[in-house]
Amino acid sequence: MNTADLAEVRPCLEGVIPAIMATCAADGTPNVAYISQVFYVDEQHVALSFQFFNKTRQNLMANPRSTVLLLHPLTARFYRLHLRYRRTEESGAVFESMKAQLASIASHSGMSGVFRLLGSDIHEVLEVERVSGDPLPEPPPRCSMLGALRRGSARLAQCDSLGALLDATMATLGWDLGIDHAMLLILDPATQRLYTVASRGYPWSGVGSEIALGDGVIGVAARERTPVRIMHMTNAYLYSRAMRESLPGGKGAPPGTDIPYPGLAEPHSQLAVPLLSAGRLLGVLFVESPQDMRFGFEDEDLLVTLAGQLAAAIDLMQESAEPPVQAPPPADSALAAHKAGPALRVRHYRSNHSVFVNDTYLIKGVAGAILWKLLQDRQRQGRSEFTNRELRLDASLRLPDVADNLEARLLLLHRRLAEQCPHLRIQKTGRGCFRFEASGPVELEDVAA
Numbered sequence: 001m002n003t004a005d006l007a008e009v010r011p012c013l014e015g016v017i018p019a020i021m022a023t024c025a026a027d028g029t030p031n032v033a034y035i036s037q038v039f040y041v042d043e044q045h046v047a048l049s050f051q052f053f054n055k056t057r058q059n060l061m062a063n064p065r066s067t068v069l070l071l072h073p074l075t076a077r078f079y080r081l082h083l084r085y086r087r088t089e090e091s092g093a094v095f096e097s098m099k100a101q102l103a104s105i106a107s108h109s110g111m112s113g114v115f116r117l118l119g120s121d122i123h124e125v126l127e128v129e130r131v132s133g134d135p136l137p138e139p140p141p142r143c144s145m146l147g148a149l150r151r152g153s154a155r156l157a158q159c160d161s162l163g164a165l166l167d168a169t170m171a172t173l174g175w176d177l178g179i180d181h182a183m184l185l186i187l188d189p190a191t192q193r194l195y196t197v198a199s200r201g202y203p204w205s206g207v208g209s210e211i212a213l214g215d216g217v218i219g220v221a222a223r224e225r226t227p228v229r230i231m232h233m234t235n236a237y238l239y240s241r242a243m244r245e246s247l248p249g250g251k252g253a254p255p256g257t258d259i260p261y262p263g264l265a266e267p268h269s270q271l272a273v274p275l276l277s278a279g280r281l282l283g284v285l286f287v288e289s290p291q292d293m294r295f296g297f298e299d300e301d302l303l304v305t306l307a308g309q310l311a312a313a314i315d316l317m318q319e320s321a322e323p324p325v326q327a328p329p330p331a332d333s334a335l336a337a338h339k340a341g342p343a344l345r346v347r348h349y350r351s352n353h354s355v356f357v358n359d360t361y362l363i364k365g366v367a368g369a370i371l372w373k374l375l376q377d378r379q380r381q382g383r384s385e386f387t388n389r390e391l392r393l394d395a396s397l398r399l400p401d402v403a404d405n406l407e408a409r410l411l412l413l414h415r416r417l418a419e420q421c422p423h424l425r426i427q428k429t430g431r432g433c434f435r436f437e438a439s440g441p442v443e444l445e446d447v448a449a
Contacts, residue, residue, distance in 0.1 A: 002130040004130050012038070013039060019071075020069040022069075024063050035048055046122075047122050050120065065084055067080055079130060087122050094226075096226065148176040155172055162408060180289070183263070186314075192212070196209045197412050206260060207416055217270045218286050227274070227303075231268075232269075266290065269294035270287070271295040271299060273307045275310060283314070285303060318408075345443050348368070348372045353368035367412050370410070388407070425437045
């Protein structure tokens with residue numbers, strides 16, 4: 001028999017062409033039906049979509065053996081999978097990835113109101129058989145994906161700061177992979193929300209915009225810690241600013257604290273990959289495109305690999321950011337260097353540490369609390385030099401004891417200031433050290449609400 005391995009048939013599992021499944025009842029009666037989705041799990045397993053309680057389902061429960069006929073979308077070669085049903089999963093990584101992919105298939109075929117995933121039927125692949133025929137020639141391979149990964153990996157390895165690391169990631173996506181729209185988000189463990197720290201290809205950066213776990217492709221990938229890929233536009237996984245604005249604000253939250261999400265209004269392809277290090281979720285790498293079927297399984301494999309190195313590097317940056325123990329820097333006379341001009345009016349709300357500059361929202365949360373501390377120390381003590389260590393030891397900031405992501409929070413604050421308030425600036429001066437500067441006088445207002 002002309003056999004193959006499961007890796008050879010992965011192009012058949014993209015949902016482009018429906019598969020045909022043959023099952024057998026307990027009395028030997030065969031049944032043949034189309035199936036919407038055959039999903040690659042690993043080298044020995046696939047998952048089939050369980051959508052209806054039909055004859056196929058009844059047969060599987062009575063007789064776990066089945067065959068599935070697949071068609072390669074480029075070569076028109078048929079493959080036959082010999083399967084054994086093992087179990088059904090109704091939640092988790094495989095289920096959520098299949099749910100997103102099925103929503104994409106349904107949207108593309110006009111069946112959004114019909115297709116609904118009830119479960120992921122996990123099957124062991126007993127054999128992969130090439131069906132005799134006269135297939136078309138194999139298409140030429142894509143430009144070296146491995147070479148692109150190598151260049152990206154080398155670029156990341158040269159980075160010595162978190163900012164450089166994020167910039168190198170965006171450069172790799174654009175220069176080496178031709179991806180025009182991308183975001184990188186970091187998890188805030190305290191709020192269980194993701195906040196944007198870098199992006200490319202959008203009219204505005206969206207730095208500081210937030211997404212909750214479970215919301216859209218990004219949120220699902222983070223919650224389930226699994227890649228989620230969509231090849232056609234689907235309303236079920238769009239995450240738009242309008243959706244967030246329709247929700248009521250948090251208790252006591254001042255109005256206007258929503259930083260616009262920078263994503264495409266009508267994406268046709270999306271891929272979100274979790275950043276995992278030592279079993280912990282650090283964030284999500286997200287790419288999207290206005291083109292259908294822009295990201296295939298090879299893109300997913302490459303970005304998962306790149307995300308692994310990126311997550312480890314982010315973790316390393318956090319651990320190595322502390323300087324040697326030293327005496328606190330003396331207060332300086334930074335106030336004397338102010339330029340003449342109207343004072344910046346900075347208002348701070350204690351309820352969620354949101355900060356407004358001249359009545360315009362800037363930032364909130366831990367990053368807002370850090371900014372308020374810097375402003376107060378500058379005003380009361382004339383300080384401009386600070387260290388990461390003192391921020392970690394400051395109980396008023398309420399940083400988590402583990403995985404505080406301080407470097408990421410400082411980078412977020414640095415980029416928001418550069419975009420929205422250039423009169424205030426954070427400048428890195430060494431490992432775990434930075435300078436906070438203001439180009440003019442600042443008036444502070446602390447609001448208890």
